[in-house]
Amino acid sequence: MSTTTTEPRETLASVVMVDYGLGNLRSAQRGLERAGADVTVSDDPSTFADADGIVLPGVGAFSEGMENAGPFREALAEAADRGQPIFGICLGMQMLLTSSEEAAHAGEGEVEGLDFIPGQNVRFDEGQKVPHMGWNELHVKRDHPLVEGVDTGASETPRADGPTGGSVDGEYAYFVHSYYAVPEDDEAIVATTDYGVEFPAIVANEEGNVFGTQFHPEKSGETGLTILRNFVEFCAEQ
Amino acid sequence: MLTKRIIPCIDVDLDEDGEPAVYTGVNFEDLKYTGDPVEMAKLYNQAGADEFVFLDITASADGRETMLDTVSRVADEVFIPLTVGGGIRTRDDIKETLRAGADKVSINTAALQNPDLVNEGARAFGSQCIVISVDARRRFDEEGEYYAEVDGESCWFECTVKGGREGTGIDVVEWAGEAESRGAGELFVNSIDSDGTKDGYDIPLTKAVCDEVSTPVIASSGCGGPEDMYEVFTEAGADAGLAASIFHFDEYSIQDVKSYLDERGVPVRL
Numbered sequence: 001m002s003t004t005t006t007e008p009r010e011t012l013a014s015v016v017m018v019d020y021g022l023g024n025l026r027s028a029q030r031g032l033e034r035a036g037a038d039v040t041v042s043d044d045p046s047t048f049a050d051a052d053g054i055v056l057p058g059v060g061a062f063s064e065g066m067e068n069a070g071p072f073r074e075a076l077a078e079a080a081d082r083g084q085p086i087f088g089i090c091l092g093m094q095m096l097l098t099s100s101e102e103a104a105h106a107g108e109g110e111v112e113g114l115d116f117i118p119g120q121n122v123r124f125d126e127g128q129k130v131p132h133m134g135w136n137e138l139h140v141k142r143d144h145p146l147v148e149g150v151d152t153g154a155s156e157t158p159r160a161d162g163p164t165g166g167s168v169d170g171e172y173a174y175f176v177h178s179y180y181a182v183p184e185d186d187e188a189i190v191a192t193t194d195y196g197v198e199f200p201a202i203v204a205n206e207e208g209n210v211f212g213t214q215f216h217p218e219k220s221g222e223t224g225l226t227i228l229r230n231f232v233e234f235c236a237e238q
Numbered sequence: 239m240l241t242k243r244i245i246p247c248i249d250v251d252l253d254e255d256g257e258p259a260v261y262t263g264v265n266f267e268d269l270k271y272t273g274d275p276v277e278m279a280k281l282y283n284q285a286g287a288d289e290f291v292f293l294d295i296t297a298s299a300d301g302r303e304t305m306l307d308t309v310s311r312v313a314d315e316v317f318i319p320l321t322v323g324g325g326i327r328t329r330d331d332i333k334e335t336l337r338a339g340a341d342k343v344s345i346n347t348a349a350l351q352n353p354d355l356v357n358e359g360a361r362a363f364g365s366q367c368i369v370i371s372v373d374a375r376r377r378f379d380e381e382g383e384y385y386a387e388v389d390g391e392s393c394w395f396e397c398t399v400k401g402g403r404e405g406t407g408i409d410v411v412e413w414a415g416e417a418e419s420r421g422a423g424e425l426f427v428n429s430i431d432s433d434g435t436k437d438g439y440d441i442p443l444t445k446a447v448c449d450e451v452s453t454p455v456i457a458s459s460g461c462g463g464p465e466d467m468y469e470v471f472t473e474a475g476a477d478a479g480l481a482a483s484i485f486h487f488d489e490y491s492i493q494d495v496k497s498y499l500d501e502r503g504v505p506v507r508l
Binding site for chain 2: 177219
């Protein structure tokens, strides 16, 4: 049973949020609950298999995150292979890739990511304020269940390479980060955002079950709740 | 493109029954009651606020307890970033406040007294959640480090404590640079001279800080309307504009401010 008292609502799917000891999990939990999930915050990998979906939240440093996520590495790899939905948020998204410059910058040598989406995370160039903090626009590049949405007409001229129907294209999301993902395969990029450089705001693996957002959907108002709702619905369909 | 953030500030005090209440002041004194903080946060969220700042102005243990409860209630209802300040003095205070649902904590006096708290907080919780707040006051003497031109005169900006009643002799611009190098993720710049005046932000102050640091800067104190926001974004280079009374008393809506900025080419989230 969900413990939230604010929004009694039908539960669509069960989600395990991995607690690896970093950051404020409360907002992400409440956001997912609002979106219809029954959320269990857990540091026990044996709970992963029975969940409809897994969330990797994240605030903090890459190497610390990976170190803390060490005990979950195997269980997450099995979940990914089984086709279970895995959703990484912010640092949680960066951890889905192969490696990050951040560990090297901190003098910690090569730290291995989860490698579900081949690629690495790099730092924004000098000349941009870092962290990239605030609300920025999403440009959806291809279809994925995560980016479906109500057509708000925010994007006036649909691009030839953009999605067709209603989506979160042209909506704003809240970002706080100093590094961004560079997947090896451009197909992994679902949406981008412009901050001096056009970087991936949403990435997904080839199979479509492992994905992540660089921004915080739980802090991105209605747009964020739409994305969380998409995730919960996707979990329910699996 | 990254947008400029419009942030309503909510000062939380206890009313006569010990319940949380929002007050807004003129020159850090003369507080006027304006409503329930959770209801206010919901209204501002619907109105298009990009973020909130909650300040505990009670400076008491009871106030702190009530504040954490208020933060939790707001965080459960409103899904935009929330900064909490007032009375945060230790690493445990930071942790408790983040646990309650805050995304960032704003630290003022405690960081001036113990600068290592900035390093400690950034290391433990990440720079992104450590906001260093200053209450600046103009000084027209020879004791500063960084000078700006104000009305044809040369002045520097001093960090004050106790709502501007006490000086510290520390130069705001120098402290801003130091706080950044210690790991502050954002700077929150208040002006004792401008607070409550509605004559506009202290532009020379905000510009001096923005020129010194590369982390985001929230300009505060003195906003009387959309044109003041425009000025602080375009002339001083602030990343976010904070206002209290113009929103609390419905003089302008957040949308009024954003439309004004949008028409003049300042990127905002509409």
